[in-house]
Amino acid sequence: MPIAKKPKTHNKSASHKLADRKSPLDALSNAGAGAAFLAALGREVRRSRAKRGMTRRQMAQASRTSERYLAQIESGTGNPSVTVLRAIAQALDLPAAVLLGEPSANSAARTALLDLVARLPDSALAELTDLIEARLVPAESADRARRIALVGLRGAGKSTLGRMLARHLGWPFIELDRVVEQDYGASIPDMIEMAGTATFRRHERAALERVIAGQEAAVITTAGGIVSERESYALLLRRSHTIWIKARPEEHMGRVMAQGDFRPMAANREAMADLVAILEARGADYARAQAQLDTSGEAVEQSFAKLLRIVADMLGPQSRSSAGGA
Numbered sequence: 001m002p003i004a005k006k007p008k009t010h011n012k013s014a015s016h017k018l019a020d021r022k023s024p025l026d027a028l029s030n031a032g033a034g035a036a037f038l039a040a041l042g043r044e045v046r047r048s049r050a051k052r053g054m055t056r057r058q059m060a061q062a063s064r065t066s067e068r069y070l071a072q073i074e075s076g077t078g079n080p081s082v083t084v085l086r087a088i089a090q091a092l093d094l095p096a097a098v099l100l101g102e103p104s105a106n107s108a109a110r111t112a113l114l115d116l117v118a119r120l121p122d123s124a125l126a127e128l129t130d131l132i133e134a135r136l137v138p139a140e141s142a143d144r145a146r147r148i149a150l151v152g153l154r155g156a157g158k159s160t161l162g163r164m165l166a167r168h169l170g171w172p173f174i175e176l177d178r179v180v181e182q183d184y185g186a187s188i189p190d191m192i193e194m195a196g197t198a199t200f201r202r203h204e205r206a207a208l209e210r211v212i213a214g215q216e217a218a219v220i221t222t223a224g225g226i227v228s229e230r231e232s233y234a235l236l237l238r239r240s241h242t243i244w245i246k247a248r249p250e251e252h253m254g255r256v257m258a259q260g261d262f263r264p265m266a267a268n269r270e271a272m273a274d275l276v277a278i279l280e281a282r283g284a285d286y287a288r289a290q291a292q293l294d295t296s297g298e299a300v301e302q303s304f305a306k307l308l309r310i311v312a313d314m315l316g317p318q319s320r321s322s323a324g325g326a
Contacts, residue, residue: 039076
């Protein structure tokens with residue numbers, strides 16, 4: 001006896017039929033959005049790593065992730081799991097939401113402000129910062145007194161020029177890294193190796209607060225990576241006259257090698273590429289300083305003469321006799 005065929009059913013809803021017709025396009029759209037998301041994630045991971053001066057090997061060790069997989073993530077071809085993303089964020093001392101491009105604040109007012117700021121051209125941001133500081137930041141919190149802070153990447157000339165400036169003005173010269181080392185009882189590299197970057201940044205913040213509270217007049221130099229700690233850098237900008245000491249990448253590299261200090265590029269065949277990436281990642285933050293001094297291709301004496309003129313303009317007429325004479 002022949003088996004009766006089951007009659008075809010035609011009770012699919014219109015919405016299901018529409019979904020079936022759209023699915024190929026939706027798949028392409030979703031694939032494109034996913035690729036764009038992974039590319040943006042990779043760029044943010046690389047930018048955040050460079051801003052902290054970490055090599056990929058250092059990041060791999062800190063996050064317990066292979067260098068090869070990190071390279072895939074940074075190129076946008078890797079699709080990290082939640083746990084891997086969390087490990088990377090912890091290695092960078094960042095909320096994972098930052099890597100995803102999501103605002104970490106839940107406040108509606110804060111979100112609205114961030115949306116507004118995002119629509120402003122870069123040229124308007126400095127003016128907005130000044131307006132907010134003048135209107136909302138207590139006057140004593142923005143008092144820079146006679147503190148001069150030199151920021152920038154290693155090899156630009158911060159320490160050399162800082163010592164010369166302090167000697168010229170008769171002010172204390174304070175290297176923030178040395179203060180941190182004295183507090184902790186170990187060198188910065190040993191501290192980071194034993195306790196991690198987050199511990200170093202906490203000590204750096206505490207040392208900076210103490211220096212600002214205790215010194216009305218001083219020349220301060222900081223680690224190049226202070227810009228990666230938002231609150232510390234904001235404090236430095238509010239409470240000191242800040243100057244970005246800069247140079248061309250090849251000059252940074254040559255000076256660092258001449259000093260016998262190749263961190264963080266040691267044993268790294270892509271040292272120059274990493275250095276350029278660090279400069280690019282930190283450039284916008286360094287540029288928030290009140291002034292810039294490019295030491296490229298100049299003798300120390302030439303750069304120092306320019307520095308004195310910058311300092312004289314910052315401190316006002318009362319300082320010109322001591323800071324403007326070179």
